[in-house]
Amino acid sequence: MKTVAFIFARGGSKGLPGKNIKSLNGKPLLQYSIDTAKKVAQISDIFVSTDCAAIAAVARQNGVKVIERPAELATDTSPEWLSWRHAIDYVTEHFGAFERFVSLPATSPLRNEQDVQAALDKLSSTGADICISVTPANRSPYFNMVRLQADDSVEIVVKPEGAVSRRQDAPAVFDITTVVYAAAVTFIQQHSSIFAGKVVATVVPKIRAVDIDDIYDFMFAEAVLQSELYDAEK
Template sequence: MKNFAFIFARGGSKGLPGKNIRPLLGKPLIEYSIDIAKSSTSIDKVFVSTDDNEIAKIAADAGVEVIFRPNELATDKSPEWLAWRHAIEHVKQLHGEFDNFISLPATSPLRSLDDVETAILKRVETKADICISVVEASRSPFFNMVKQSKNGFFELVNKPESSVERRQDAPKVYDITTVVYAASPSFIMSNYGLFSGNVTSIEVPKERAVDIDDIYDFLLAEAILKKGLSSDS
């Protein structure tokens, strides 16, 4: 069974300019995803899809294959699903068919190797089209998330069938993380969204689910990594 890992990293970022190559404890952010992918015994090849020469150089120096992404697939409005499709087509032309597509976004540097391996295995065992990673949500649409109604007043996003007095009594809900996605290549090529097919998931703890979008996320990831280093010493 061939498992190919992909890291999608654009050069542009409005939330945190240059974030994918920004040094995190002395190492470019993207290298955390590259290193995890290379250390996985389940992954046969690693690719970085980018429109940026500096990102491409870091990837090449790390010994992974670079896929240059067209500019129209590298804007902040470009659906990443289309970049996934472009990468799959490119890789199939060069390396033939493969069984599992694994996306390891550069913005999740705190994932563990076990997160990656578990997602790959769960997708295969459940025969799901895609396995996503989730973290327990801190807010609930059944308890403390509200929306404005047409009359201007506010109401719960989802009204439970009976009154919910404590968040713990509300249905359990999750946030999707960018820790790992494991999917069938054919599912991606024939559909246009995560929930177009059968979806399974792995749950990751909050400390590994940081998704870096702005400087505050970056500083949080840095603090967690520093705490981990101090605990190990």
């Protein structure tokens, strides 16, 4: 079963301009995703989808192929799902058919190859349409998240069965991360959203689940990369 990895990295970023090729601990952010993909034995090819010449240059310098993304698929409001479909169509037309799709967003540089392999394994073992990555959430809708009512009172977002006096007693909840997405190509071609099919997840520890959106995320990721704790978790 042929598996192809993609990194979707557009040029426009309002939160942190130029972030996808900004130097993080000595190398472009984009390169972290490329390096990880190269370590996964089941991945047979790697493509970077971008609308930006500078990003494309970094991709080629790292030995991966580039897909020129149309401008209409590279705006702030463009659904990434459509970019996924565009990339699949491009690779199928120019390089032949493949069965498994992996997306490794450049904004998650702290993942490792085991995180990617875990998603591929879960996808295969469960027969799911897509495997996403999640990490334990800090807050819980069963315990410390509330919503405002019309009379200015508040209520818990999800009322648990019975009393919950400690967060540890509430059902475990997780945040979706951008560490890895692994999916059947036919699922992406035939549907329009992640939760349109059978979705499974692989759990990633918080230290590897950083998603860089602004300079504070970037600074945190750099601090983690330089820490002994991250070396121990790799």
